[in-house]
Amino acid sequence: MNSYCVATYRCFDEKADFNKKALGIAVGLTVGSWTDLPEAKKAAMERHLGQVISVSVHEPDGPGETAADRYADIEIAYPDVNFSRDIPALLVTVFGKLSMDGRIKLIDLSFSEDFLSGFPGPKFGMQGVRELLGVHDRPLLMSIFKSVIGHDLSTLREQFYLQAAGGVDLIKDDEILFENRLTPIERRVEACMQAAEQAKRKTGQKLLYAVNLTGPTFNLLDQARKAIASGANALLFNVLAYGFDVLSELSRHPDITVPIMAHPALAGAYYPSPYHGIAANVLLGKLMRLAGADLVLFPSPYGSVVMPLAENMAIKHALLTEQAEDYRFSGTGADSDNAVSKPAGASAGADGKRSTLTLQTSFPVPSAGIHPGIVPLIVKDFGEQVVVNAGGGIHGHPMGTIAGGRAFRQAIAACQAGIPLQQYAAQGHAELQAAIDTWGIKQ
Numbered sequence: 001m002n003s004y005c006v007a008t009y010r011c012f013d014e015k016a017d018f019n020k021k022a023l024g025i026a027v028g029l030t031v032g033s034w035t036d037l038p039e040a041k042k043a044a045m046e047r048h049l050g051q052v053i054s055v056s057v058h059e060p061d062g063p064g065e066t067a068a069d070r071y072a073d074i075e076i077a078y079p080d081v082n083f084s085r086d087i088p089a090l091l092v093t094v095f096g097k098l099s100m101d102g103r104i105k106l107i108d109l110s111f112s113e114d115f116l117s118g119f120p121g122p123k124f125g126m127q128g129v130r131e132l133l134g135v136h137d138r139p140l141l142m143s144i145f146k147s148v149i150g151h152d153l154s155t156l157r158e159q160f161y162l163q164a165a166g167g168v169d170l171i172k173d174d175e176i177l178f179e180n181r182l183t184p185i186e187r188r189v190e191a192c193m194q195a196a197e198q199a200k201r202k203t204g205q206k207l208l209y210a211v212n213l214t215g216p217t218f219n220l221l222d223q224a225r226k227a228i229a230s231g232a233n234a235l236l237f238n239v240l241a242y243g244f245d246v247l248s249e250l251s252r253h254p255d256i257t258v259p260i261m262a263h264p265a266l267a268g269a270y271y272p273s274p275y276h277g278i279a280a281n282v283l284l285g286k287l288m289r290l291a292g293a294d295l296v297l298f299p300s301p302y303g304s305v306v307m308p309l310a311e312n313m314a315i316k317h318a319l320l321t322e323q324a325e326d327y328r329f330s331g332t333g334a335d336s337d338n339a340v341s342k343p344a345g346a347s348a349g350a351d352g353k354r355s356t357l358t359l360q361t362s363f364p365v366p367s368a369g370i371h372p373g374i375v376p377l378i379v380k381d382f383g384e385q386v387v388v389n390a391g392g393g394i395h396g397h398p399m400g401t402i403a404g405g406r407a408f409r410q411a412i413a414a415c416q417a418g419i420p421l422q423q424y425a426a427q428g429h430a431e432l433q434a435a436i437d438t439w440g441i442k443q
Ligand SMILES: CSCCC(=O)C(=O)COP(=O)(O)O
Pocket: 144, 175, 264, 297, 298, 299, 304, 305, 367, 368, 369, 370, 389, 390, 391, 392, 393
């Protein structure tokens, strides 16, 4: 029996025969040519041949639609036997050359049981992060270092303390802080963890500091080891600049004993176009979780860098779903007839039963331009299983950075209590009131 990973594409074309196009992809990205092969060769190649699962054509007849809006969603199954068990091999197979061939976007991926079993996924996951912090009953709060380049350790230490003293659960480096002489990773970690201890004496809170793991790829593991030996209790990683496989290798390595936070830098080069690239739920959802990100940052629908709500909810689903069928393709093809079909029941396995995904969940972190007046929207859309994340919304608070953290914690508490922000602020929460006066409440 062959097992398969399945790619779904949205392909735009004004007049193409989409069934022919689908067949061209299935054959072209696997055995190359089919009809020209002699019968004996066909038998040998059968197990390597891609299969068209479905072609669903959208003809442009809606209001305002033109011929340019004609598209088809095409599902192709790729035999596992064609690629090794790593994300680069899968991506190059399903969307290597094809990504450059006209108006076509990779909108979904599902994996065979066999392929999935090669990925341990997040080492800590959402629950593991909560356990490290000892916080299980509310959205977490994260603060981002701002203005880090050109500053020395004492400035960073002070900035760290002010963020921590405001009651945040996590602090992340700015993703543009690389290895440098003023604040090298080991000394930065030591200074910031000292500040964390100092703040803990005031707040009583545990805190994770995600230090930015940077440098040439072959040095990353050593850098991470050094950071952890110096006391780092989390890592920030620019996944898309290095590639999913680097995250995958780091996250599964036994020496990486702390959670990894995935930054979405460069994601805008991949997901925003309807016609090209890789959909956000695949790029920042499924592949991040598969590669082992414990927390994943992405633009929110509410702040300064905006992603549509539907795409945000699709990422959330990919990071949090417990259903194996959301990730797994259970269809198989017999070598003899080579027919691959979807298992019966849209979301059940081949045996018709639902099962639980073995990958731990990854914490969603909708980000960019977040201020306390946005918290009710975040909680409405994400519930409790979210990290509220802010840089400018904390440091830019009119009463200072500590007040910035407090204003967010008050906003979260208001949502937990089901009290409107303005009412909660008026109950003696001056920091929240000042934040509302500055940024308003987003409806
Ligand atoms: C686009 S998601 C990444 C958000 C991020 O890293 C960041 O620094 C956001 O900072 P802000 O001041 O907009 O909260």
